[in-house]
Amino acid sequence: MARFLLLVSLLSVSSAFKFEPVYDWEPFDYNWPSEEIKNKTLNGSSFDLRQIEPWYLAVYGDRMFMSLSRFNSEVPAILVWLPISQQSTSPKLTPFTSLELQEFGNKNAMQDVRGVEVDSTGRLWAVDNGNYEEFPGKLWIFDLRNNDTVVLVHSFPSQVVDVPRELNAVALDQTSDDWFAYVSDLRSLHLIVFSLARNASWSVDIGQNRASGLAISPCPDRSRLFVADADDEQMLGIALTQLRAGNRNLTVSQLGRRESRTSRMAMDRKGVLYSEFMNNRSLNTWNTKQPFKEQSFYLGDSLLDYYRPIVFNFDQADNLWLLTANKISPRFRLFKAAPVDNARC
Numbered sequence: 001m002a003r004f005l006l007l008v009s010l011l012s013v014s015s016a017f018k019f020e021p022v023y024d025w026e027p028f029d030y031n032w033p034s035e036e037i038k039n040k041t042l043n044g045s046s047f048d049l050r051q052i053e054p055w056y057l058a059v060y061g062d063r064m065f066m067s068l069s070r071f072n073s074e075v076p077a078i079l080v081w082l083p084i085s086q087q088s089t090s091p092k093l094t095p096f097t098s099l100e101l102q103e104f105g106n107k108n109a110m111q112d113v114r115g116v117e118v119d120s121t122g123r124l125w126a127v128d129n130g131n132y133e134e135f136p137g138k139l140w141i142f143d144l145r146n147n148d149t150v151v152l153v154h155s156f157p158s159q160v161v162d163v164p165r166e167l168n169a170v171a172l173d174q175t176s177d178d179w180f181a182y183v184s185d186l187r188s189l190h191l192i193v194f195s196l197a198r199n200a201s202w203s204v205d206i207g208q209n210r211a212s213g214l215a216i217s218p219c220p221d222r223s224r225l226f227v228a229d230a231d232d233e234q235m236l237g238i239a240l241t242q243l244r245a246g247n248r249n250l251t252v253s254q255l256g257r258r259e260s261r262t263s264r265m266a267m268d269r270k271g272v273l274y275s276e277f278m279n280n281r282s283l284n285t286w287n288t289k290q291p292f293k294e295q296s297f298y299l300g301d302s303l304l305d306y307y308r309p310i311v312f313n314f315d316q317a318d319n320l321w322l323l324t325a326n327k328i329s330p331r332f333r334l335f336k337a338a339p340v341d342n343a344r345c
Contacts (some may be wrong), residue, residue: 017320017337023082023089024330028052030077031092033099047074050331052093053308054323056169056264059084059315060118060144065096066311066323067113067126073104079113079126084321084336096124097148107135115170118144119179120316123151127183129167137161139170139181139194139201154194160203161185161192168263171214171225173240180244184211186230193243205249209236213265215273216240217288226255226273226288228265233258235292256292259284264309268339269318276310283310283322300324 027050032038041047053069063081070078079102080093095102103109112129119125122145128138136158141151161167166186173180183192190203191211206227213228225243227236237253260277267273271288274297281300286292300310308325315321320337 017339019322019335019337021333022084022321022336023091023334025090025332026330028332029092030080031094037099041076045074046072047076051075053325054311054332055114055309056116057311057313057321057323058116058118058124059313059319059321060122060124063144064321065116065118065124066093067116068093070104070112075104077102079110079116090330097142105131105134110138110140111135113140114168115183117170117172117313119172120174121145124148125170125172125181127167127170129165132165133163137165137167139183141196152196152199154199154201156192156201160201162188167192168212169214169265171216173216173222173225173244175244178244180240182214182216182225182243184214184227184230186210186212191227191238191243193246202246202248204243204247206236206238207252209234209252211236212261212263213275215265215267218267218269218271224288226265226267227252228258228262228275230261230263233261235286256286256294259294264312266313266320268314268320274312274320276312281310283312298322 029049055067055069057064057066062084064084065081068078076099077095079096081096082091082093101109110128111131113126114129115127117125124142124144126140128140130137137156139154143149143151164187168184168186171182178195178197181194191206192203194201210230211227212230215226217224223240225238229236235255235258237255238250242250262275262277264276273286273288275284281304283298284294285297286294305325305327311323322335324333
């Protein structure tokens with residue numbers, strides 16, 4: 001009954017989408033290499049499968065990728081994948097690309113993955129917050145079309161990202177001859193810029209603002225980075241030409257005041273920006289081709305966990321994938337929302 005009520009709640013807010021339940025979990029579990037490794041990991045450990053908490057998700061092809069919170073050193077995997085279509089209603093989470101690549105305390109492994117995005121060429125970009133002072137923050141790039149091989153691991157220099165740090169969201173920007181990644185750092189008044197062609201990163205001053213959620217305007221007019229201010233309700237805008245040119249002091253525009261603070265945003269192909277408001281369990285939208293005006297898209301009910309984020313993103317077909325955490329069983333639910341009018345750019 002609870003599952004039906006949540007689906008009705010989703011449908012009643014936005015008639016432009018058709019929502020359908022995909023999976024639910026109580027709790028999550030990993031696709032372990034063997035029972036021996038599973039027992040060795042869980043027995044005598046403070047880690048409990050019920051503590052798995054998704055941070056971000058991205059979809060490519062027939063797979064969904066999720067970053068998970070590493071709330072302590074005993075969490076075995078913090079970047080996983082699962083099939084988006086199968087008979088099981090609760091598929092297990094497969095470590096990406098292996099448990100060894102996520103070993104805590106290993107300088108050559110991922111330590112604390114946050115934002116994840118997939119580009120149009122089939123590469124997965126993952127922001128790794130590192131292991132505080134011991135290991136630096138990194139940006140990992142994997143080729144999903146070539147056996148998930150590692151394309152590049154870029155370590156952010158200390159003069160770009162220092163401690164304390166809290167690297168968070170990532171947004172990708174394609175030009176005719178380069179790919180840029182923009183990364184937010186909740187502990188600083190700077191934004192991180194990375195150029196793939198140059199394999200170089202730098203930080204840019206964004207005034208007295210701390211960036212949290214990030215999103216980029218869609219093609220053909222890909223011109224602006226949208227930034228959610230972590231300290232108040234302001235929605236900010238930065239011209240991509242400034243970021244690509246390597247400008248260190250930027251002109252930051254105030255675009256409007258949101259209803260609440262947010263850490264997660266996603267842009268669809270029509271230029272509609274989706275923002276998650278954790279404090280009231282909701283998603284709002286704004287058509288960025290029009291003056292700033294937010295509209296309610298999804299209003300969660302009392303069954304949702306107030307302390308857990310709503311995790312969401314779009315796939316290449318502009319389907320919206322939305323993962324909710326709940327107070328009752330099943331603990332997590334995944335929904336897919338297919339737009340009725342799926343415009344492409």
